[in-house]
Amino acid sequence: MKCLWNLLLLTGVMSGLVLESVSAEPKQAAASHHQPPNFIVIFCDNLGYGDIEPFGSTVNRTPCLNRMAREGRKFTHFCVTAGVCTPSRASIMTGCYSQRVGMHWNPRDGQVLRPISPYGLHPDEITVAEILKDKGYKTGMIGKWHLGDQPPFLPTAQGFEYFYGIPYSDDMTQAVGKRLGERFEGNQWPPLPVMLNDKVIEAGVDRNLLTKQYTEKAVEFIEQNQDQPFFLYFPQAMPGSTQKPFSSEAFRGKSKNGPWGDSIEELDWSTGQILDKLVELGIDQNTLVIWTSDNGSPMARNMASTERGTNNPLHGRGYTTAEGAFRVPTIMWWPKTIPAGTVCEELTTTMDLLPTFAHLSKAKVPTDRIIDGHDIRPLMVGKAGAKTPYDVFYYYAMDQLQAVRKGPWKLFLPLKNFSRHPHFKKGESSKPLLFNVVTDISSEHNVAEQHPEIVKELMILAEKGRADLGDTNRPGANQRKPGKIENPLPPTLETTSRN
Ligand SMILES: [Ca+2]
Numbered sequence: 001m002k003c004l005w006n007l008l009l010l011t012g013v014m015s016g017l018v019l020e021s022v023s024a025e026p027k028q029a030a031a032s033h034h035q036p037p038n039f040i041v042i043f044c045d046n047l048g049y050g051d052i053e054p055f056g057s058t059v060n061r062t063p064c065l066n067r068m069a070r071e072g073r074k075f076t077h078f079c080v081t082a083g084v085c086t087p088s089r090a091s092i093m094t095g096c097y098s099q100r101v102g103m104h105w106n107p108r109d110g111q112v113l114r115p116i117s118p119y120g121l122h123p124d125e126i127t128v129a130e131i132l133k134d135k136g137y138k139t140g141m142i143g144k145w146h147l148g149d150q151p152p153f154l155p156t157a158q159g160f161e162y163f164y165g166i167p168y169s170d171d172m173t174q175a176v177g178k179r180l181g182e183r184f185e186g187n188q189w190p191p192l193p194v195m196l197n198d199k200v201i202e203a204g205v206d207r208n209l210l211t212k213q214y215t216e217k218a219v220e221f222i223e224q225n226q227d228q229p230f231f232l233y234f235p236q237a238m239p240g241s242t243q244k245p246f247s248s249e250a251f252r253g254k255s256k257n258g259p260w261g262d263s264i265e266e267l268d269w270s271t272g273q274i275l276d277k278l279v280e281l282g283i284d285q286n287t288l289v290i291w292t293s294d295n296g297s298p299m300a301r302n303m304a305s306t307e308r309g310t311n312n313p314l315h316g317r318g319y320t321t322a323e324g325a326f327r328v329p330t331i332m333w334w335p336k337t338i339p340a341g342t343v344c345e346e347l348t349t350t351m352d353l354l355p356t357f358a359h360l361s362k363a364k365v366p367t368d369r370i371i372d373g374h375d376i377r378p379l380m381v382g383k384a385g386a387k388t389p390y391d392v393f394y395y396y397a398m399d400q401l402q403a404v405r406k407g408p409w410k411l412f413l414p415l416k417n418f419s420r421h422p423h424f425k426k427g428e429s430s431k432p433l434l435f436n437v438v439t440d441i442s443s444e445h446n447v448a449e450q451h452p453e454i455v456k457e458l459m460i461l462a463e464k465g466r467a468d469l470g471d472t473n474r475p476g477a478n479q480r481k482p483g484k485i486e487n488p489l490p491p492t493l494e495t496t497s498r499n
Pocket of ligand 1: 084
């Protein structure tokens with residue numbers, strides 16, 4: 001018996017050795033002809049435009065992302081739809097503005113969901129995961145969800161067959177909740193819950209290990225599903241919203257940029273693990289990997305510093321409607337399909353993933369509702385002369401429309417008041433500011449007076465946006481509602497085991 005096992009093992013090892021070098025090609029060829037592509041979306045948290053080397057960082061070392069950019073395509077005008085987490089994530093999942101799906105603000109939480117919120121992404125919304133699952137994809141999500149921590153709103157209720165991660169932001173710990181007290185019902189917040197599917201499996205997690213553990217789970221998911229089409233949504237927790245981002249021992253204290261740099265260098269390592277695994281399994285030529293961030297970095301008080309991330313050379317901090325908040329560093333990688341070492345400078349957004357993935361997998365884009373994103377396949381593959389599909393793009397802060405972009409022009413609208421603005425202080429009323437965000441990368445030159453006709457055109461487009469998506473104290477004609485439940489319970493080991 002023992003001999004037989006040894007023989008089997010030996011044969012296995014030998015055939016593995018022999019086949020390793022040649023097995024990649026047949027699998028690639030078979031996959032590309034018969035199977036729709038796999039999708040992997042790596043979505044970092046609060047990582048700024050200037051935080052990685054392909055986008056100009058000189059302090060954070062990112063060799064794997066450099067390679068990804070060398071072998072793939074950089075998108076330099078790729079936008080999210082909000083300067084903060086929850087609304088930005090609602091868009092990448094639904095292909096819609098967060099104002100469309102009611103995830104831009106709610107009376108209990110404000111602009112990002114807090115633990116035990118009765119609100120979440122409405123179960124009737126169709127996520128990209130649901131579209132792909134219906135086409136036979138294996139769908140998995142690893143990391144930070146932040147679209148509702150109650151059972152009807154969890155990833156497993158929104159199209160993901162597998163979920164490993166934290167249902168909200170990793171800075172919403174029990175200790176932080178205790179300090180908040182009554183605010184956001186902070187005193188009820190449980191220890192940070194790690195969930196497997198719809199159950200809490202760990203309460204109070206060591207955040208230093210998040211990137212490492214998430215990466216191991218991601219590699220496992222890819223290995224397990226290598227023979228079928230899969231969609232892996234991988235929203236990383238780091239660098240995130242804490243003062244000092246977390247990293248494992250191998251990275252802690254190793255960068256030239258403190259905890260922020262350490263966490264970014266670990267994210268870079270994590271990306272390398274994923275790309276290497278795809279190549280090793282011979283499925284790289286049938287897998288589209290998109291690497292991006294959910295919004296710009298908050299940046300230190302001294303904006304020349306990089307210790308809390310940087311959006312330079314773009315203007316402004318995360319959490320606002322600045323270019324630095326909305327434009328995120330993006331790389332797309334799909335060997336032999338996406339042209340290596342190229343750059344797309346056309347406006348594209350996270351809302352485009354749903355329609356584009358639907359087309360690539362031959363699924364249908366929902367037609368019973370408005371979807372704001374577009375099919376950007378021509379821009380992805382570098383088709384000659386391909387242009388942005390956007391006639392207009394809106395920059396909202398919660399329910400307030402603050403800016404509008406058309407072509408190279410971004411107009412900040414005149415506002416009587418606002419809670420936060422990238423160009424004006426609280427208490428000031430803002431005047432129209434017009435920037436050419438293509439030629440004036442740092443939004444330094446207001447040319448509103450030189451181009452009154454463009455200001456006028458953008459004001460008309462703003463009014464169109466307000467009528468559709470709403471504005472302060474004014475509902476839009478085509479807004480849908482968020483999900484809401486009665487009596488939400490804290491996600492704990494006890495409550496979720498009762499489900
Ligand atoms: Ca964020």
